[in-house]
Amino acid sequence: MRRIHVIGIGAGDPDQLTLQAVKALRDTDVFFVLDKGEAKADLVELRRDMLRTHVPEGTYRVVRARDPERDRSAGGAAYSPAVEDWRRARADIYERLIAEELGEDETGAFLVWGDPALYDSTLGILEEVLARGTVEFTYDVVPGISSVSALVARHRTGLNRVARPVQITTGRRLAEGFPEGVDDVVVMLDAHQVFRQYADQDIDIYWGACIGTPDEVLVSGPIAEAAPRIERLRAELRERKGWVMDTYLLRRHPKE
Numbered sequence: 001m002r003r004i005h006v007i008g009i010g011a012g013d014p015d016q017l018t019l020q021a022v023k024a025l026r027d028t029d030v031f032f033v034l035d036k037g038e039a040k041a042d043l044v045e046l047r048r049d050m051l052r053t054h055v056p057e058g059t060y061r062v063v064r065a066r067d068p069e070r071d072r073s074a075g076g077a078a079y080s081p082a083v084e085d086w087r088r089a090r091a092d093i094y095e096r097l098i099a100e101e102l103g104e105d106e107t108g109a110f111l112v113w114g115d116p117a118l119y120d121s122t123l124g125i126l127e128e129v130l131a132r133g134t135v136e137f138t139y140d141v142v143p144g145i146s147s148v149s150a151l152v153a154r155h156r157t158g159l160n161r162v163a164r165p166v167q168i169t170t171g172r173r174l175a176e177g178f179p180e181g182v183d184d185v186v187v188m189l190d191a192h193q194v195f196r197q198y199a200d201q202d203i204d205i206y207w208g209a210c211i212g213t214p215d216e217v218l219v220s221g222p223i224a225e226a227a228p229r230i231e232r233l234r235a236e237l238r239e240r241k242g243w244v245m246d247t248y249l250l251r252r253h254p255k256e
């Protein structure tokens, strides 16, 4: 039976690879690498470096495939259908990779950015491929250090305050309003710096871009004060690299 490891590789710093992840890398015959195009080539390169560092040469194959383009312009009601189309296209690719590139008794692996359990579609897509019933395999998941863990570690703060909840959400959701019932909110996948919407409130931001990489930048403080710096640093990074991955924690102060 074919086997698959879904391996969390951390959010940018090669030292975030866990010992469990290294064991899984060494147990793999075929690595599937999905290419996101020229601009993000360094993300692919990081994965290749990890393999070169931790897995003896000649013991594995790397199979690359082009990640399908996602229609990011689709907003509102069109958002979900666009994501569905993209997932289906990805499932087609995974199905082909597993059926055609992995031998019956071999082990394959997907190297997932951060932790596979957080805003990542790999697990859902593998389930979709299994449900199609065209190729049989088993899979396991190796947790990784997420960008959220990396963010709060770099800011030397906790995610939650004592006995309080914390919510992880997206920029798109934050644009609809500050989540109810929580004062600590982690925001991912925000291309529009939605935190600026809350600059008139008593909220601190702990922001980080390219955390764990040589390009890492961190800013913290009240949103009103931090926002102009974040805007400038983010724009500079984008200009230089062509893309930015940033995450932030918003910490609202309770009203007196």
Ligand SMILES: C[S@@+](CC[C@H](N)C(=O)[O-])C[C@H]1O[C@@H](n2cnc3c(N)ncnc32)[C@H](O)[C@@H]1O
Pocket: 011, 012, 112, 113, 114, 115, 116, 117, 118, 119, 120, 145, 146, 147, 148, 187, 188, 189, 190, 208, 209, 210, 211, 212, 213, 245, 246, 247
């Ligand atoms: C598709 S999600 C993947 C999250 C990933 N599974 C994880 O555990 O961090 C991509 C988002 O993760 C965040 N992210 C990933 N790596 C990051 C990094 N090195 N620095 C800052 N944010 C990062 C950004 O919010 C980005 O928009």
